[in-house]
Amino acid sequence: MGFMTENLGTILISAVLIVAVIFAIRSIRKTKKKGGCSGCSGCSGCSHGGSCGYAIGSSHDEDEKK
DSSP, rough: OHHHHHHHHHHHHHHHHHHHHHHHHHHHHHHHHHHOOTTTTOGGGGGGGGGSSSTTTTOHHHHHHH
């Protein structure tokens, strides 16, 4: 029991971080399943501008199959 009391802060912070990572991964997977782009807000703010496959009509999935 001494280990638990000595490291309670570390254990709690680690548990909170693990839960946060699980929720982040879950959110990314849901977004990808719906056909959205995980990690971006669309082509308007993208540094690749009009050269991306989304902007010219194809999808990233089609590019990966080639």
